[in-house]
Amino acid sequence: QQQVKQSPQSLIVQKGGISIINCAYENTAFDYFPWYQQFPGKGPALLIAIRPDVSEKKEGRFTISFNKSAKQFSLHIMDSQPGDSATYFCAATGSGSNDYKLSFGAGTTVTVRA
Amino acid sequence: DAGVTQSPTHLIKTRGQQVTLRCSPKSGHDTVSWYQQALGQGPQFIFQYYEEEERQRGNFPDRFSGHQFPNYSSELNVNALLLGDSALYLCASRRRGVNTIYFGEGSWLTVV
Numbered sequence: 551q552q553q554v555k556q557s558p559q560s561l562i563v564q565k566g567g568i569s570i571i572n573c574a575y576e577n578t579a580f581d582y583f584p585w586y587q588q589f590p591g592k593g594p595a596l597l598i599a600i601r602p603d604v605s606e607k608k609e610g611r612f613t614i615s616f617n618k619s620a621k622q623f624s625l626h627i628m629d630s631q632p633g634d635s636a637t638y639f640c641a642a643t644g645s646g647s648n649d650y651k652l653s654f655g656a657g658t659t660v661t662v663r664a
Numbered sequence: 665d666a667g668v669t670q671s672p673t674h675l676i677k678t679r680g681q682q683v684t685l686r687c688s689p690k691s692g693h694d695t696v697s698w699y700q701q702a703l704g705q706g707p708q709f710i711f712q713y714y715e716e717e718e719r720q721r722g723n724f725p726d727r728f729s730g731h732q733f734p735n736y737s738s739e740l741n742v743n744a745l746l747l748g749d750s751a752l753y754l755c756a757s758r759r760r761g762v763n764t765i766y767f768g769e770g771s772w773l774t775v776v
């Protein structure tokens with residue numbers, strides 16, 4: 551069973567718009583939540599990550615929002631650009647028995663129209 | 665600073681054959697994990713190595729095995745290949761005690 555649920559499966563946004571991708575998890579042992587960006591034919595590239603003691607983290611045009619009580623987190627891509635067109639994966643890992651193992655969402659394909 | 669490097673980038677094998685994929689971790693990293701990514705899906709954890717031992721394993725059969733060498737590089741071996749093994753195989757590395765995980769570009773395996 552998938553430990554991290556991701557939505558939507560795909561989205562289309564106009565250049566300059568905001569892309570929002572949502573993820574939810576059940577395992578409270580997770581304590582590190584990275585996002586990866588993957589272009590066709592390439593490996594996933596680490597984009598930004600957050601820990602549950604922080605509610606928001608921003609790096610450039612990318613922002614993660616984290617809601618620990620709801621066990622949800624989301625990625626916002628501000629001022630979306632055609633070069634942002636890619637598949638985005640949320641993931642989670644933690645200490646203890648889940649240490650070192652990333653559990654991925656199913657991915658969201660983002661298309662930015664010029 | 666070289667990132668995670670994998671070889672070969674593409675290969676085609678026949679059902680029943682065996683394959684070996686190779687990975688060199690990012691400089692300073694000592695822990696290597698392998699993931700399988702089927703087309704249109706998220707990566708699935710296969711196993712992880714550090715100190716030359718398999719430390720954690722995902723839900724993959726024993727046909728999938730690995731090895732880590734003293735220089736931290738790693739191999740993934742798959743025996744008795746099935747058509748369903750066709751996928752992108754990703755190597756990821758990290759430094760123990762640090763959660764930041766980096767991926768290589770992957771090895772595309774096609775089983776015919």
